[in-house]
Amino acid sequence: MVAVGDRLPERAVTLDQGWLIRYAGASGDFNPLHWDPAFAAGVSPTGGVIAHGMLNAGLVGNAVAEWIGGPERVRALTTAFRAPCPVGATVTVGGEVLSVDPDAGTATLAVWAELADGSKVVDRKRSRAVVTLG
Amino acid sequence: MALNPARIGHRYPAYRYEVSREKVREYGLATGASDAQIPHESGAAVALPTFAACFTIARGFSWAADPELGAHPALVHGEQSYVFHRPVRVGDVLICTPWIEDIRSLGRNEFLTAVVDCADETTGNPVVTSKATIIFFTPADADADADADVEEVG
Numbered sequence: 536m537v538a539v540g541d542r543l544p545e546r547a548v549t550l551d552q553g554w555l556i557r558y559a560g561a562s563g564d565f566n567p568l569h570w571d572p573a574f575a576a577g578v579s580p581t582g583g584v585i586a587h588g589m590l591n592a593g594l595v596g597n598a599v600a601e602w603i604g605g606p607e608r609v610r611a612l613t614t615a616f617r618a619p620c621p622v623g624a625t626v627t628v629g630g631e632v633l634s635v636d637p638d639a640g641t642a643t644l645a646v647w648a649e650l651a652d653g654s655k656v657v658d659r660k661r662s663r664a665v666v667t668l669g
Numbered sequence: 670m671a672l673n674p675a676r677i678g679h680r681y682p683a684y685r686y687e688v689s690r691e692k693v694r695e696y697g698l699a700t701g702a703s704d705a706q707i708p709h710e711s712g713a714a715v716a717l718p719t720f721a722a723c724f725t726i727a728r729g730f731s732w733a734a735d736p737e738l739g740a741h742p743a744l745v746h747g748e749q750s751y752v753f754h755r756p757v758r759v760g761d762v763l764i765c766t767p768w769i770e771d772i773r774s775l776g777r778n779e780f781l782t783a784v785v786d787c788a789d790e791t792t793g794n795p796v797v798t799s800k801a802t803i804i805f806f807t808p809a810d811a812d813a814d815a816d817a818d819v820e821e822v823g
Contacts, residue, residue: 554699557698560695560699561692561700561723562696562699562722562723562726562727563723563726563727565727566727580745588749589719590699592719592722592749593701593717593719593722594700596700596717596718597697597701597702597703597706597719599718600706600717600718601706605706605715606715606716606756609753610752611750611751612718612719612750612751613748613749613751614748614749614750615747615748616746616747616749
């Protein structure tokens with residue numbers, strides 16, 4: 536039984552360059568911002584290589600799918616990318632149930648991915664998942 | 670450096686995407702999914718939620734190469750949403766149509782809302798709707814950068 540206030544198990548992942556390279560290959564997003572330090576120096580908000588926003592969104596989406604019992608139960612996912620995620624940073628992924636709609640058979644969660652210093656890579660204020668309840 | 674508001678509502682050419690088992694597996698491994706969520710070698714399988722990025726982000730950002738829009742490199746991918754009308758499954762063939770839903774200004778920044786509608790090729794029914802919010806900053810050296818290629822920074 537899913538209830539307001541329920542939380543996903545938090546998971547910490549250190550996104551080293553290998554993660555970014557694997558994600559580039561898997562997603563087809565080969566922007567050099569995510570693997571070329573010389574390129575990133577000129578355009579990155581951090582001055583260095585940063586993770587794909589969608590890699591962090593993927594960590595969040597996977598965590599929701601795992602928690603609710605399968606990806607077919609994820610009806611919607613919104614991820615707001617607030618802060619850049621430097622290569623090598625450790626992100627902590629989590630979520631919390633904000634509301635349950637028994638008539639629709641759905642629940643809405645706030646979801647997030649944050650750095651140790653509190654930087655909101657995926658901002659919990661605007662990032663939401665809607666799931667189908669069993 | 671302003672984006673061209675006349676492009677609101679503009680639709681780009683549709684493209685076809687086949688959801689393959691191996692790509693779904695590869696994406697799952699690259700995003701640290703658990704074994705239970707990665708498709709087995711056979712049988713029905715549902716893609717992970719953000720697998721949709723494979724056919725809606727780099728490939729779906731048709732606006733980036735639209736000379737009439739006026740996109741420029743000082744941008745970040747501010748927000749991404751997916752609404753699943755039904756799960757994306759291995760074996761699906763999707764017809765994906767990118768279009769521009771909105772362009773608005775807020776202070777010195779501009780916000781582009783770019784949608785990709787993905788429908789089942791066989792039935793024509795909607796499968797997933799992708800909505801990206803791209804934030805364009807007004808760079809100090811805007812004119813100097815006007816001809817540079819657009820790069821995603823998010």
